[in-house]
Amino acid sequence: MDLKNIEWKATLFVCTYHLILLVFLPFYFINNTPSWGIVMSAIILMVLTGLSITAGYHRFYSHKSYSVNKVVEFFLLFFATMSFMGSVFEWASKHRLHHRFVDKDQDPYTVNKGFFHAHIFWFFQKSGPLDKSTIPDLINNKLLKFQHKHASFLSFLVNIMAFLFVGYIFNDYVGALALAIGLRIFLVHHFTWFINSAAHYWGERTYSKELTAVDNFFLAIFTFGEGYHNYHHVFASDYRNGVRWYHYDPTKWLIWTLSKLGLASDLVTIDSYISKKRLVSEDRRVFLNALQDVTSLNKQALQDKVKKISDKLDEKIINLKRLVNEYKETKKKISRIKSRQLKSRIKQTKSVVREEWNDWLKLGKEISKLAPLHTYH
Ligand SMILES: [Zn+2]
Ligand SMILES: [Zn+2]
Incomplete structure (x- = not known):
């Protein structure tokens, strides 16, 4: 110094x-x-x-x-x-x-x-x-x-x-x-x-x-x-x-x-849906990067799978956010039947997101066996 x-x-x-x-x-x-x-x-x-x-x-x-x-x-x-x-x-x-x-x-x-x-x-x-x-x-x-x-x-x-x-x-x-x-x-x-x-x-x-x-x-x-x-x-x-x-x-x-x-x-909070979408897009980038160097026969199939699951997760997360917002609105208006219907759709969407998320984690593990997932360059 x-x-x-x-x-x-x-x-x-x-x-x-x-x-x-x-x-x-x-x-x-x-x-x-x-x-x-x-x-x-x-x-x-x-x-x-x-x-x-x-x-x-x-x-x-x-x-x-x-x-x-x-x-x-x-x-x-x-x-x-x-x-x-x-x-x-x-x-x-x-x-x-x-x-x-x-x-x-x-x-x-x-x-x-x-x-x-x-x-x-x-x-x-x-x-x-x-x-x-x-x-x-x-x-x-x-x-x-x-x-x-x-x-x-x-x-x-x-x-x-x-x-x-x-x-x-x-x-x-x-x-x-x-x-x-x-x-x-x-x-x-x-x-x-x-x-x-x-x-x-x-x-x-x-x-x-x-x-x-x-x-x-x-x-x-x-x-x-x-x-x-x-x-x-x-x-x-x-x-x-x-x-x-x-x-x-x-x-x-x-x-x-x-x-x-x-x-x-005025407490600022970042929407949890935005942070979840960020998690998916970040993983997708890392997975696709890792797959670039892979010579395995099923490389193309894995790349397609990464894109397909991440697109689906993205779509479902947006859908979930829309349903939750709608549910909050109808609850204010005391529309019981509509809000009950929305509640069950939220439950279904949440379980779909959970399933897709598990597939996503499995896919990540599968890719990490083929190529190192670079976490920091
Ligand atoms: Zn700081
Ligand atoms: Zn710092």
């Missing part, structure tokens, strides 16, 4: 606190047993600061995937500032560049320059002046302007406040500094950076095989739900990253709860 390109302020801050923790934490644990109060405060602050980054900096400011009440916005900003991740302007600008140029050189944290570049080293490099053209919707927000101007000072200030508060409540200032401040900042930093590194490395490329971004349940646990990163890169405006009900995504649950309390609104 060229010394001229080093962002000294960020580098010194991150390296210094890592070194201090490395020495101080073992020493602290040898000589102290932290009280439950201190441990719980550290966990609560970790969750509050982590969720404020994912729900605030990421899904609200960077992607505008929902609107939020001003008081909630202030809280999100307060705790996100406590995470020492710079201002919203800097964060959102870089993140939008990451989405626009993902996996290219202009992507500030492209994983193609290596795992550790994406994880932490990008943070140590000078990135030039703030590109205001990337954040035209945020640049006139007075609260954000103030935060940007005093970002470092404010981060220290809110952490000192947290330190004094936790230290005073539990009468343990050393424990507050070690766990609720030091260790908590370390964990939230690395959990967030994992989204740029590990979430572009290990997992399933469900919706786009060409992106490095992956869906990974285990990462979702550490990243407050941001582990479904392949979905997020394809459908970035969706307020959810884990779209299925069983996907672990506490950030989406927080936003949803806020909306039910009347504190958030």
Whole structure:
């Protein structure tokens, strides 16, 4: 790394606190047993600061995937500032560049320059002046302007406040500094950076095989739900990253709860039919690509089968969407007989889609035995 390109302020801050923790934490644990109060405060602050980054900096400011009440916005900003991740302007600008140029050189944290570049080293490099053209919707927000101007000072200030508060409540200032401040900042930093590194490395490329971004349940646990990163890169405006009900995504649950309390609104969701169609078209492209190199006798038959099943699935998914919309409309008009008929047609179509989907999966397995399915180039 060229010394001229080093962002000294960020580098010194991150390296210094890592070194201090490395020495101080073992020493602290040898000589102290932290009280439950201190441990719980550290966990609560970790969750509050982590969720404020994912729900605030990421899904609200960077992607505008929902609107939020001003008081909630202030809280999100307060705790996100406590995470020492710079201002919203800097964060959102870089993140939008990451989405626009993902996996290219202009992507500030492209994983193609290596795992550790994406994880932490990008943070140590000078990135030039703030590109205001990337954040035209945020640049006139007075609260954000103030935060940007005093970002470092404010981060220290809110952490000192947290330190004094936790230290005073539990009468343990050393424990507050070690766990609720030091260790908590370390964990939230690395959990967030994992989204740029590990979430572009290990997992399933469900919706786009060409992106490095992956869906990974285990990462979702550490990243407050941001582990479904392949979905997020394809459908970035969706307020959810884990779209299925069983996907672990506490950030989406927080936003949803806020909306039910009347504190958030305009939650953007991508139609599940659109995402299903995307799955089929992505698989179709991969299957046909793989079959190009196959010399097997039934190559043509397999290619035809891929086209036939994917066309049929596409058609049935559109049909299902139309029926569901129609059903919702007739339900409003209280036309019982019509809505009952529609319900049974929806049931039939769903079972056809399920059967076709099983055939599709079988076909995928058959093709993968003949040729490798390239998931990422
Ligand atoms: Zn990404
Ligand atoms: Zn994003």
